[in-house]
Amino acid sequence: MPYALTVKKIEGKPGSVYYPLQIKQVPRPTPGPNEVLVKITAAALNHRDLFIRRHLYPGISFENPLLSDAYGVVVEAGPGASTALLHKPVILTPTRGWESDPNGPEDPARFTVVGGSRLHPAGAAQQFIAVPESELELAPDHLTPAEGAALPLVGLTAWRALVTKSAAAFPGANLLITGIGGGVALQALQFAVALGCRVFVTSGDSAKIDRARALGAIAGVSYRSPSWDKDLRALLPADRPFLDAVIDGAGGDVVTRAVRLLRPGGVISQYGMTVAPKMDWLMQAVLNNIELRGSTMGSRAEFKAMVDFVRQHKIRPVVSRRVQGLTNLDAIDGLFKDMSEGKQFGKLVIEIDSPDSASKL
Structure with a gap:
């Protein structure tokens, strides 16, 4: 069975607690109508993941996978979904509930960043994910999986702060x-x-x-x-x-x-x-x-514009450090330590094993 990475609930006050990482086995998803199944190749950390571990972020889930940023390959199309992206590398959208309004989410109550959230089950720290095909962008050809995983949330946030605002x-x-x-x-x-x-x-x-x-x-x-x-x-x-x-x-x-x-x-x-x-x-x-x-994150329309700009200008997101394996908890904890101590220059990336890889639990 595939793996997913979550945080484990322990007692402690917000700001002083530090939720440990845990790996759990989950069923391989089946894509529903207009969904595709993506095998995630790489995922990346953001500061919100560190805030989640310290209970300094709202709506934390101890069941849904962590992380907002993912690069992967479409391996299956569900009923009604196009096959145009089948076997193609893709970048997943890191947010939900904001289509195109330049002023902010159309319904703020529906807007959320995915990953470790009670508001939406999606998260990048898993080996397979079923998502609506509308929540994918074809990955720019010049990007490696690690670079593609480094792009989504920081790219969207930077694009809105700079270009829109x-x-x-x-x-x-x-x-x-x-x-x-x-x-x-x-x-x-x-x-x-x-x-x-x-x-x-x-x-x-x-x-x-x-x-x-x-x-x-x-x-x-x-x-x-x-x-x-x-x-x-x-x-x-x-x-x-x-x-x-x-x-x-x-x-x-x-x-x-x-x-x-x-x-x-x-x-x-x-x-x-x-x-x-x-x-x-x-x-x-x-x-x-x-x-x-x-300026907070951005819309689905801004995400598409940002990815198109990266493709046009052949921009390569900066990767500070990468580790191998979703089950390699010691190494992933090391990425969180880099972030906590401000050592990174660029993004911190997990290159994810295939489901049959040896576990390092």
């Missing part, structure tokens, strides 16, 4: 992307470079700034510096000595810093707040007509 996805725009090294930040960097933007980055690690420059960033500064905003201002080009937008997933004092750098009417596109769940909004930002725009 920032008003600065155009050649020559000056962008600041904070916290480079995380999956969303790196994907936003790759998209922005392909669009012709001039990208600046922050990180607490100079080596990560150097690697970002190798990917096309103009320059970067350390957010550990008490004057990083002044340091960045000195790096801005003379012909455009301001930022058009900031793509931020940290929060904290980003408004205080960014208001000194953004042009009047500039945008802070906020896709996360890892420093704290709230931050200050300054009168100076009001006087400068700065806009703060929240």
Whole structure:
């Protein structure tokens, strides 16, 4: 029987508990009407998976498989489903319940990210999954399975934060992307470079700034510096000595810093707040007509547009580290440790065994 990876419930308070991983055997799914069966080849971690293990995420399931990101091959078509994708590599959509409204989910109560959620049974950390064929995109030919698995949720989040929300996805725009090294930040960097933007980055690690420059960033500064905003201002080009937008997933004092750098009417596109769940909004930002725009994941239409852009521009998502085998719990725990300690530069990927592979339980 195939395997699925879940978390095991133990006693503990949110934030202090750390749910252990567990493997369980599950029946091989049978695709229903308009569904296809996908054999998952690779799956990837996101920060939400770490938050789930710490009980810092809503609606946790201890039965449904973890992980939102998957790359696989269609191996069977159910009744009414097209056979066009049969034996083709595909990328699965990481969310459900948001079709195309650029403002947000059509019915927020129906929107969810898949993986370890009570709101939807789907999850990437399993060897086979039956899904509606409408929840698949043909994988770009240039991607490896690990790169394909690295793309879905961070790609969707970065695409919406940059293209839909920032008003600065155009050649020559000056962008600041904070916290480079995380999956969303790196994907936003790759998209922005392909669009012709001039990208600046922050990180607490100079080596990560150097690697970002190798990917096309103009320059970067350390957010550990008490004057990083002044340091960045000195790096801005003379012909455009301001930022058009900031793509931020940290929060904290980003408004205080960014208001000194953004042009009047500039945008802070906020896709996360890892420093704290709230931050200050300054009168100076009001006087400068700065806009703060929240950005969460994205729609099915945005997902398709993002995958098409990756295909067109031959973008390769950055994979930080990969491990072999869904049942290799020690190695998978090592990926979570990398994420917890902020060691990764790019995505953390599990390359999944076939169902008859030897277990490493």
